[in-house]
Amino acid sequence: MTSDFNELKKRLAEINALGAAASLLSWDQATYMPAKGAAARGRQMAVLREIAHERAIAPELGELLCRLESLESQLPRESFEASLIRVARRDYQRAIKIPSAFMAAFSEHTSSLYDAWSRARPESDFARLVPALERTVALSREYSAYFKSGGHVADPLIDFSDEGMTAATVSSLFASLRQGLVPLVRDIAAKQDINVAALKGRFDRSKQLAFGESVARAIGYDLTRGRQDLTRHPFMTKFSIDDVRITTRCREDDVTDSLFSTIHETGHALYEQGIDAAFEATPLACGTSIGVHESQSRLWENLVGRSRGFWEYFFPKLRNMFPQQLSGVSPEVFYRAINRVVPSLVRTDADEVTYNLHVMIRFDLELALLDGSLAVKDLPEAWNERYRSDLSIVPPNHAEGVLQDVHWYVDFIGGQFQGYAIGNILSAQFFNAAVRSQPSIPQDIASGRFDTLLTWLRTNIHRFGSQFTADEITRRATGESLSITPYLDYLRKKYGEIYGL
Numbered sequence: 001m002t003s004d005f006n007e008l009k010k011r012l013a014e015i016n017a018l019g020a021a022a023s024l025l026s027w028d029q030a031t032y033m034p035a036k037g038a039a040a041r042g043r044q045m046a047v048l049r050e051i052a053h054e055r056a057i058a059p060e061l062g063e064l065l066c067r068l069e070s071l072e073s074q075l076p077r078e079s080f081e082a083s084l085i086r087v088a089r090r091d092y093q094r095a096i097k098i099p100s101a102f103m104a105a106f107s108e109h110t111s112s113l114y115d116a117w118s119r120a121r122p123e124s125d126f127a128r129l130v131p132a133l134e135r136t137v138a139l140s141r142e143y144s145a146y147f148k149s150g151g152h153v154a155d156p157l158i159d160f161s162d163e164g165m166t167a168a169t170v171s172s173l174f175a176s177l178r179q180g181l182v183p184l185v186r187d188i189a190a191k192q193d194i195n196v197a198a199l200k201g202r203f204d205r206s207k208q209l210a211f212g213e214s215v216a217r218a219i220g221y222d223l224t225r226g227r228q229d230l231t232r233h234p235f236m237t238k239f240s241i242d243d244v245r246i247t248t249r250c251r252e253d254d255v256t257d258s259l260f261s262t263i264h265e266t267g268h269a270l271y272e273q274g275i276d277a278a279f280e281a282t283p284l285a286c287g288t289s290i291g292v293h294e295s296q297s298r299l300w301e302n303l304v305g306r307s308r309g310f311w312e313y314f315f316p317k318l319r320n321m322f323p324q325q326l327s328g329v330s331p332e333v334f335y336r337a338i339n340r341v342v343p344s345l346v347r348t349d350a351d352e353v354t355y356n357l358h359v360m361i362r363f364d365l366e367l368a369l370l371d372g373s374l375a376v377k378d379l380p381e382a383w384n385e386r387y388r389s390d391l392s393i394v395p396p397n398h399a400e401g402v403l404q405d406v407h408w409y410v411d412f413i414g415g416q417f418q419g420y421a422i423g424n425i426l427s428a429q430f431f432n433a434a435v436r437s438q439p440s441i442p443q444d445i446a447s448g449r450f451d452t453l454l455t456w457l458r459t460n461i462h463r464f465g466s467q468f469t470a471d472e473i474t475r476r477a478t479g480e481s482l483s484i485t486p487y488l489d490y491l492r493k494k495y496g497e498i499y500g501l
């Protein structure tokens with residue numbers, strides 16, 4: 001039995017290594033690779049993903065998992081061995097439904113589409129991508145069809161990102177969220193706008209990056225096990241628990257754009273760096289769902305990074321870095337500026353209150369593309385129409401509209417966006433639970449001590465990796481399943497105070 005378990009670990013480690021190598025190639029493509037390397041890179045990643053997939057569906061792996069059933073049933077569910085067998089079986093049963101040739105074709109397709117998107121976006125040229133995006137929709141449908149669910153065509157794709165969720169459950173969650181958000185957005189819009197001149201000016205790129213890195217380090221990002229590089233669309237990626245990387249972008253005319261992106265990606269990286277070292281090279285060594293992952297990035301970006309306490313500590317340091325630009329700015333003016341609520345075009349720039357409206361637009365469009373009620377060629381018009389109706393603004397070009405997010409141009413359509421809103425909801429739920437357990441957290445943040453919060457997150461969320469599902473993690477950490485109440489309470493209290501509602 002022990003030899004079977006060791007054989008399982010060995011096989012999973014090989015699959016993990018192949019996946020990590022493909023991720024490294026993908027990181028390189030998004031950071032340093034010369035533009036003309038794209039075609040060859042696409043082929044290289046497709047080969048690695050195909051080999052990884054072949055190993056993931058090897059009949060020997062299936063037989064091994066069968067033989068390990070009795071060991072699993074004798075062990076506590078929470079033990080490392082039982083968890084690994086359980087998660088490996090789930091992954092195996094999913095993987096065997098997908099032909100290797102499909103995975104290779106999809107990988108090569110998305111690699112070339114990513115390259116095309118990178119060039120089309122600056123030129124706002126959506127039309128050029130239509131045929132390739134139509135193929136993505138077709139491949140996404142084909143992928144979903146391998147998992148006959150009986151529900152919406154998006155259901156399997158949603159379930160892989162946020163296990164247990166469906167198009168119907170997410171739609172109903174979003175309906176309640178919208179009911180809470182729309183009146184808040186309306187009440188804020190009736191108040192006087194906040195002046196954000198303090199954030200604008202000319203801020204040296206290298207200083208901004210250095211400041212961002214110092215904040216990342218202060219909140220707990222271990223740079224001996226990570227690094228930060230520049231890219232177009234920031235992301236976090238991991239090759240092992242000891243090599244977790246973040247990327248950022250930088251605009252010289254805005255002092256916070258790069259900073260909040262860095263804090264966000266650091267939140268993801270803290271999760272991955274905090275996974276139990278014993279899980280290394282197994283499928284347990286990654287965050288459990290997109291929603292829980294996003295809860296960590298949004299918790300650090302917003303509940304910590306946009307809090308008054310955080311800036312009590314960091315604002316003097318930022319002013320030292322940019323004494324000319326920020327000499328006349330008070331911490332309070334800065335705090336209000338970074339929390340200005342205004343309908344905007346770009347999701348990643350959106351304030352906390354309107355952010356989820358951007359997510360809901362994408363979620364609904366994904367469902368419509370998949371069920372055929374929206375054609376790819378009509379996507380820009382549908383996108384603009386939703387921005388007009390939900391946020392009362394219309395993108396002047398596709399770069400700030402339908403081309404802004406990398407997601408649809410590098411992966412399946414479906415299951416890509418709901419996790420962002422689920423993450424926002426969970427971020428407040430987790431933060432509340434942390435403060436209930438450690439009431440000194442807000443005070444600690446104001447004095448630059450982030451380890452109280454990080455330790456709570458590590459103990460209650462990070463270390464478990466994928467050992468538990470999102471719902472199990474949420475119930476263990478907070479005592480209840482996902483609830484929108486803490487999140488709406490948080491927004492109403494914070495923005496009620498800022499805007500005098």
Ligand code: ZN
Nearest residue numbers: 264268294297
């Ligand atoms: Zn994120």
